[in-house]
Amino acid sequence: MDRQVEVVSVFIAGPGGGNPAPIVADAAGMSDVEMQAVARAHGHESGFVLPPPPEAPNCDFTLRFWVPNHEMSMCGHATVGAVWLLDRLGRLPRDHIWIATQSGLVEARVIERGEQGAMVEVSQPAGIVEPLPDPEPDRDDILAALGVTADALADFPIWNARTSRVKTLVPLKTVALLDGLRPDFSRMESLCERIGSTGLYPYAADDLAGRVFAARQFPKSSGYPEDAATGIAAAALAFGLLAVGAVTATEQPIRIRQGFAMRRPSEISVRFRIEDGRATGCWIGGAVRRDDAENRS
Numbered sequence: 001m002d003r004q005v006e007v008v009s010v011f012i013a014g015p016g017g018g019n020p021a022p023i024v025a026d027a028a029g030m031s032d033v034e035m036q037a038v039a040r041a042h043g044h045e046s047g048f049v050l051p052p053p054p055e056a057p058n059c060d061f062t063l064r065f066w067v068p069n070h071e072m073s074m075c076g077h078a079t080v081g082a083v084w085l086l087d088r089l090g091r092l093p094r095d096h097i098w099i100a101t102q103s104g105l106v107e108a109r110v111i112e113r114g115e116q117g118a119m120v121e122v123s124q125p126a127g128i129v130e131p132l133p134d135p136e137p138d139r140d141d142i143l144a145a146l147g148v149t150a151d152a153l154a155d156f157p158i159w160n161a162r163t164s165r166v167k168t169l170v171p172l173k174t175v176a177l178l179d180g181l182r183p184d185f186s187r188m189e190s191l192c193e194r195i196g197s198t199g200l201y202p203y204a205a206d207d208l209a210g211r212v213f214a215a216r217q218f219p220k221s222s223g224y225p226e227d228a229a230t231g232i233a234a235a236a237l238a239f240g241l242l243a244v245g246a247v248t249a250t251e252q253p254i255r256i257r258q259g260f261a262m263r264r265p266s267e268i269s270v271r272f273r274i275e276d277g278r279a280t281g282c283w284i285g286g287a288v289r290r291d292d293a294e295n296r297s
Contacts, residue, residue, distance in 0.1 A: 004025070027050050122231070167201040
């Protein structure tokens with residue numbers, strides 16, 4: 001089917017930055033094969049906007065997500081990019097909408113508009129943080145896959161955390177150690193399968209007092225070795241940081257800088273939703289631009 005694919009870069013933090021997201025703003029009638037073909041052709045996680053499901057009459061849209069190898073239940077950066085594009089096309093019915101995904105209903109909202117388009121935030125539920133299935137052997141396998149020793153670890157636990165998908169949070173002492181990682185990607189899929197994770201998310205404090213952290217994302221089996229910006233992993237990290245006391249439950253943004261080692265500088269803003277002093281969920285957002293290089297290719 002001849003569908004218009006618009007590539008946007010999401011969570012941009014500098015020239016050439018952000019995570020590219022091919023978006024089909026009108027995907028009604030597309031088959032699974034056709035959606036996966038878009039993701040394979042572009043080599044990025046892709047978003048497809050469909051009408052709301054009949055069982056959710058108050059919902060505004062459905063979003064589906066594909067990576068080259070398979071369908072995903074939720075994708076933060078593609079959701080932010082799709083809402084930004086829908087706003088640019090004049091298709092948002094209002095500034096606060098509801099979207100159906102395979103992970104459940106997601107809220108999205110436009111918090112401001114400027115020359116570069118809307119600033120969009122999307123919701124995630126409260127995070128769940130759990131120990132690794134077999135902590136000591138699992139830790140050793142994770143370190144081996146990342147190519148570092150235990151001396152590289154900061155004084156926080158390695159945990160599985162999730163808001164939509166499980167990510168394994170690996171605390172490192174410095175940003176330099178993080179940027180210098182040279183993972184053994186041949187180990188990634190079997191390791192993540194064994195520990196019940198969809199990707200390793202090593203991170204380091206950049207400015208602890210300012211709530212700024214650096215991270216990298218190595219997915220289990222997406223069809224590419226590293227993500228430039230991963231909203232779902234950043235949300236999971238925010239709740240992992242909360243669990244160890246590295247941040248407090250306030251609405252001050254937590255800034256997750258990702259993609260710098262790939263020369264695609266990105267920054268994800270995570271803000272807790274606070275009710276009665278507790279973090280009951282979060283909002284993720286960041287800058288979006290049309291990816292002119294990708295759209296010319």
